[in-house]
Amino acid sequence: MAVLQIRKYPEPILKKKALPVQHVDDALNAIIDDMIETMYAAPGIGLAAPQVGISRRLIVVDATTKEDKHPLVVLINPQIIEADGFSEFEEGCLSVPEYTALITRAERIIVKGLDRNGSPVEIEADGLLARALQHEIDHLDGILFVDRLSTIKREFFKKRYRKTLKELHAG
Secondary structure (H helix, E strand, C coil), rough: CCCCCCCCCCCHHHHHHEECCCCCCHHHHHHHHHHHHHHHHHCCCCCEHHHCCCEEEEEEEEECCCCCCCEEEEEEEEEEEEEEEEEEEEEEECCCCEEEEEECCCCCCEEEEEEECCEEEEEEEEEHHHHHHHHHHHHHCCCHHHCCCCCHHHHHHHHHHHHHHHHHHHC
């Protein structure tokens, strides 16, 4: 297993729609293992394949908290098939370091896809797991959480983020 490089905004792969996974095989499972290792090393609660430079519809999520005991979720070609309710919560992203924002998402979702063995799965989620799944599936569609901000807040983010990047590279 290896820790992969996490791509950062504004790298182009983060804005592209990822391609469906065609075959579940040992090579894909090696990528899944590397993504899990990378997510935990970051540390984060979710990671989508485009975030590590792979344009495939593949996500890993571990939204386990003391209150919520959700196991590690691996989803291949995930799709949200039902969503209801709304909640607003502070979000961040491994691809947009040093920035968080209040984002509105569905409170409860049902997601279907394949597990790492290629078997169909359906997950009903609410709370942090629902939020993390939506966030990672957005990555597969080339959507970053900052794209969900209002135009004014998004422009403010871009200016502030460019300044932060300059400061990081200067220091």
